[in-house]
Amino acid sequence: MDSVVVCNGCGRTLEANFLYCPWCGLERINYDEDEMLDDTFSRLELVAERGNEKKVQVLKERLDSLQSELEQLVLLSEGK
Numbered sequence: 249m250d251s252v253v254v255c256n257g258c259g260r261t262l263e264a265n266f267l268y269c270p271w272c273g274l275e276r277i278n279y280d281e282d283e284m285l286d287d288t289f290s291r292l293e294l295v296a297e298r299g300n301e302k303k304v305q306v307l308k309e310r311l312d313s314l315q316s317e318l319e320q321l322v323l324l325s326e327g328k
Contacts (some may be wrong), residue, residue, distance in 0.1 A: 259288045 251264040257274030268275055 254284065254288050256284050256287060260293060 249326055252261045253264045253276070254260070254263055255269040255272060255276070257269055258272040260269070262276075263290050264273075266276055286305060
């Protein structure tokens with residue numbers, strides 16, 4: 249691979265002479281490189297934020313479950 253570019257559709261790297269992205273099929277158009285990189289990084293940040301939101305939700309659910317178990321243990325230790 250002599251020179252590579254980043255696909256504006258999926259963010260993967262591909263050879264600069266490809267007319268279409270082999271991964272997502274998007275036609276490769278000559279974009280301003282700065283604009284293309286900004287778009288790609290914006291999409292990557294959005295994906296990361298969504299992933300982090302999901303992780304936080306899972307942690308909240310686990311914490312709620314642990315809190316419930318702890319409350320049950322406290323009640324059992326008090327003999328109620």
